[in-house]
Structures are given as structure tokens and as C-alpha cells.
Amino acid sequence: MEVSSVQELCRYLISCAIQRCRMSDELCRLSVVLKSSPLSNPPLLRISISDTGVGSCLEEYQGLKYTSGPNSLEKWDGLIFIATTNGLIFIATTSMHENEIHQYNLNVKEIVSSRRLAKLPSKPKNGAKFSGTEVLLSTLETADGLVTCFLQKMLILKVPKLAIELVVDCGNSHGSRPENFVSANEGITFSSSPSSNIDSLKSGLEDYVFKHANSQKNICHSCFSSGRENLKVGSGLACRKENHRSTGQVMEAVIIISQLSEPTSPSCFRACGTKTEVLYFKDFSPCSISQSSLSALASIDWKSYGLILRSIGIQDGYASLEWENLTPYSHIDIVLHCYHKRVIIPPAKQRTEFDRSLTRKAIKLALDDLKENNAGVLLTAHALKIRGYAPDLATTIAGLVLSSSDSDFRKECFSLLGLQSQDMEREIVENCIKERIISVIELNDRKPQRSREHAPFLFEDERIPEPDDLAEEYEEDEEAFSSLDS
Structure with missing residues (x-):
């Protein structure tokens, strides 16, 4: 798999961690720690991604290639430090009772494959019983905006049996104090039934709206004093049957219309506006919207739901919809999530495109659901x-x-x-x-x-x-x- 930015690499590594946790029958924990060293020359940022899933295999990382363009402003040494609790290359499971943590250095910028991976001395577990992996990568960047927004949006998914944690540690001359941006118990749900995924997605998007796109840590009570009464929510699910050729595709769509009184502070104006950023997830990880889903959005007869679409485009990988006829102090939020019923590791092998008709059906079902359950909403x-x-x-x-x-x-x-x-x-x-x-x-x-x-x-x-x-x-x-x- 080719990556052209540190953010893309982080997305891939977090996606791998999520898939390992999805395969586990136990409650899992995903931690992302950003540690900045501004006093080093040049300034250094270390990103640690760890999970307690079924354990990683080296195959997940050996196919990674880093291709930066000539005008790229990112500076990265290309080194990934991998610590696993399984020394076997093609084994995707890890024994809880293994005594050592096996460590490797992987240089994804190295062209010669035999030089890319270097084994490091193993570390004893000192009697601890855990499974999983940890990936550290060093980049000459600042922590601002690199993973924080990305991981907070991931909380929308509320992946069943997965606790998520984001910690940012900015060092300085007076010492550093880690700040926990996202609590490990936030975004966790305990139901693993297939029907619970979309319910978790609805709940996650509602929380996202309540926090004005995660610009606040808690619900904005000045705008949502009456709670969910300000939100009109609709959801739709379309799926394709699983067979010997396919792992089964699922497309989920959730649409929320928030109708507020006049915003009370400048930070609340994000809750209003004529533009909608469509959040897109694939296999429980944020990513850029696919061309087929973008085409599906453009093909919807929005006028039959009382909406006039002024324009549609892509901005920073996200689809941006602009409306002509929204009422004052209202806003539309949309999230799409496509995934396979059966988990495949590594995610890099999942190349299948979710077709336009599946996305279109999920969106229309969400619109119909919103209209059916909210009188007077989306009238033509x-x-x-x-x-x-x-x-x-x-x-x-x-x-x-x-x-x-x-x-x-x-x-x-x-x-x-x-x-x-x-x-x-x-x-x-x-x-x-x-x-x-x-x-x-x-x-x-x-x-x-x-x-x-x-x-x-x-x-x-x-x-x-x-x-x-x-x-x-x-x-x-x-x-x-x-x-x-x-």
C-alpha cells in the first residue's frame, strides 16, 4: 500500500488496529499518544498507536511504501518502530501467555526489500499477560491537527467493544503534562449484534453535533438546552449478501437536521450554515470519500425531499454539499459508513469499491426515515x-x-x-x-x-x-x- 503523507499512514495504522480489535471477542482498547519535543533540533513528534486486539502480523507493514511528491512540505524520516507480542511473520494471532515482546524497525522509504526490516532485541513482558501491538513513528512536524481531529471524528463510529483514547503530550522547558483529549471509555458500546452498528453511528453523530463538530469537549447547553428535541434524525442501511466471492458489503447512512434558536456565541455558528461536510468511513476508519459515493450523492433527487442542492464538490477528501433553501439557524450533517460483514486482515487487501446503487439506497432510506418520523420535515x-x-x-x-x-x-x-x-x-x-x-x-x-x-x-x-x-x-x-x- 502506498501512502503519500503522514496523515494517510496514521489512518492506515489506526485502521489496522481497529480491525484487530473487531476480530477479538474481548473488550479492546485503542490508544493514540502524540508526544512533541519542540526543544529538539529539529522539533520531533512521536506518534504511538497501540491496541489490545488479536495481535499484528508483519505482513500488515511490509507492503507499505511512502511516496512523497516534489512539493511536499512534510518531513519524515520514514522509520516505523514496531513492537509485537508475536515473532512469527505471517501469524495474525498473539498468545496472551507469550513471555517476550518482539521488536522491529521498518523503513518504508527503503527501496530494497531486504533492507527495509531490521529485528531489534526483544523485551521481556515481566509476567504481564496481554496481546496486541504498538507502532511508533517519528516525524518532524507539530502535533496540531495531525491526528487529533481525525481520531475525534472516529468517535462517531462508537465501534462495539472498543475503548478509544487520545493523549497529547507537549514537552517544554518546564516539563510536560499529558492532556487526555479523549477518554478511553468514550465511544464504547457493548452490543455486538449487526443491528447495533447503525444505532451506534446515530448516537455518535448526535454527540458530534451536540459538541459542534467536536470543537467542545461537552454538549453545548446554550444551543441544545432541550437535548435531542433540536435534532431530526434519520438512518438507512443497505447491504449485499455474503457469498463465496464476497465478504458481504454494508452501507450505513445517518442524516441529522439540527434546528436551533439564534446561536449565543461565535463558536456555535458551526452548528448553522448552508454547507454540509459529508463524513465518510470505510471499515470502521475515516477516509476520503469514494467516487461511487460522491456520484450517489449527486444522483439523489433532493427536490423530492424539499432540498435544493446548489453545489457539490470535494474539499480535503470530504464531500461538501451546499444548499439553497435551508431555514435560518439550521444545519444538515451526513455520515456514510461502508464496511464488510466479515473482517479481513490486512485492510490493504480490501480493494473492492462499494457501488453507487448501495450508497444511493442507504441515503434514500435515511431521508425517508427522517421524513417519516418527523412531521413537517423535508416537505416538498x-x-x-x-x-x-x-x-x-x-x-x-x-x-x-x-x-x-x-x-x-x-x-x-x-x-x-x-x-x-x-x-x-x-x-x-x-x-x-x-x-x-x-x-x-x-x-x-x-x-x-x-x-x-x-x-x-x-x-x-x-x-x-x-x-x-x-x-x-x-x-x-x-x-x-x-x-x-x-
């Missing part, structure tokens, strides 16, 4: 226009009912409306009728255009006139009534 422009006629129509119908001198007629109308007394105030009757009209419009708008049938009646009674008959009595807004059964 046509439904919004028709809904604007509801107040006038409700006023007219309420007037007809209340002005009637036929007590039996009024009693029956009130019964159909679910009202107990015929002496109700006019405003209450109007609101009741308006809510029923709006519910009919919204219910019909949720159905796909090709499968829409006649909308349900406002009142469940055969003697109530058909919508077309009502339209003749209210000719000014004939379009409004004809939409009720479109």
Missing part, C-alpha cells in the same frame, strides 16, 4: 405551498359548522373532530380542522410520487364529500384541493 415545495392554504380552508369549514342551526349536524361534526362539546370556541375548532388538513398533506407527501394514492379523508366517514367536490365549492384555491388526492 409543492406540499409547503398547499399547506399554506390550510388556515383559510379551516376557517371556512369551521364557519360552516358553527353557523349551522342543525344541532344534529353540528353534533356529528364535533364527534368526527374528536371534540366533546358543541359550545367550543371558534379558534379551537379552526385549529383542530387545520391540524387534520396539514396531517393529510404531510402524510401524502411522505409517499414516493409513483406510489401515491388518494389521500385519506379528513374525517373517516363515507358521507363526507370527496376532495374534488370540495374543490368546486372553493374555486379560488382549486389547486390546493386537487393536491390532497394527487
